[in-house]
Amino acid sequence: MRLAFILSEIGSGIRRNLSMVTSVILVTFISLTFVGAAGLFQLQINQMKGYWYDRVQVTLYLCVDNSSETSCATGPVTKDQRAAIQAKLESEQFAPYVDTVTYESQDEALAHFRDQFANSPIVDSVTAxxxxxxxxxxxxxxxxxxxxxEAFSSEPGVDAVSDQRDFLEAIFRYMNWASVVALAIAGVMTFCAILLIATTIRLSAFSRRRETGIMRLVGASKAVIQLPFILEGVIAAVIGAVLASAALWGASRFVIDGWLANTFPQTAFISSQQVLILVPVLILLGAVLAGLSSLLTLRRYVKV
Known part of the structure; x- marks a missing residue:
């Protein structure tokens, strides 16, 4: 009987405040979509870090005519210097650190340069x-x-030692900032959702003040009186969270899996299955925020 009463009160409250409940659903949907997007950004960053860091190469650039480093004081790298550098790289001393060593000649470097800058006007002016x-x-x-x-930066014949991580870290830094911005927007939208939930519950309680007064007089407990109002907010927020989860999964399935993964096959993208990790988090977050907001509003504005 009590359950049937609570359910009827929830249905009555939703019907009376349908426009406000719809607003709660939409604002919760938008705010949790931003929260989920920030989570997806972080998953993607971690995925790319794991993928690219395993493929990071250190490049030892050898001396040429115009090198200014002290290790190039004798001019361009000699055959003996080149052989000494390669032998040192392949020695037992560096075996725990070095996986593979690949030599690139000036002609091969020129071929790679022309491939990389095929549409640049300077491509024909560069020689091997x-x-x-x-x-x-x-x-x-x-x-x-x-x-x-440390071992090769001052080695005779070595002009510079370059690590691709410097470039990758810059990209990941920008991606982290994008994740922070998305999270900040999500925070603002979540705050708006909390205020809207509180307002909706307050209006719903005010419109039913006669019923709550009668319930108090007949001895209804505080929990029985407050629960329908709390569940109204929770149901609206959960619907918004489900919609946000569906939107994120759709974006991952059709944009990431369907387009980006095919356009950039060399990049490690997250899969739509990984997005499902966020679904229970978003639903729980929406329910908790709505429940706490409703409870605090009722304690302040509804004396039961």
């Missing part, structure tokens, strides 16, 4: 002798870049 030879070193552990840098 202007580009350095290099050793591209794949590491066992990308975090051990400093070992190679």
């Amino acid at each position: 002798d202007q580009l350095p030879e290099s050793f591209r070193v794949s590491l066992v552990d990308a975090e051990k870049y400093e070992v190679i840098d």
Whole structure:
């Protein structure tokens, strides 16, 4: 009997405040979509870090005519210097750090340059002798870049030691900022959702003040009186969370899996299955926010 009463009160409250409940659903949907988007950004960043850091290479650029480093004081790298550098890289001393070593000649560097800058007007003005030879070193552990840098930065014949992580970290830094911005917007929208839920519950309680007064007189408990109002907000917020989850899954399924993954096959993207991790989090977050907001509103404005 009590359950039937609570359900009837919830239905009555939703019908009376249908426009406000719809507003709660929409605002919750938008705010939790931003929360989920921030979560997806972070999942994508972690996925790309794990993928690209495993493929990070350290590049040892060898001396050319115009090199200004002290290790290039004798001029362009000699055959003996090149052989010594390669032998050192492949020695037992660096075996725990170095996975593979690949040599790139000036002609190969020019071919790569022309592929990379095929549409640039300067491509025809660059010659092979202007580009350095290099050793591209794949590491066992990308975090051990400093070992190679310290050992070879002053090695005769080595002009510079470059780590791709510097470039990748800049990209990930911008992506992290995008995630923070999305989370900040989500915070603002969530605050708006909390205020709207509180207003909706307050109006619903005010419109039914006669019923609540009668319930108090007949001895109804505080929980029985407050529960229908709380559940109205929770139901609206959960519907908004479900819609947000569906929108995020759809974006992942059709935009990430269907378009980005095919357009950029060399990039590690998150899958739509990973998005499902966020679904229970969003639903729980929506329910908790709505429940707490409703409860605090009722304690302040509804004396039972």
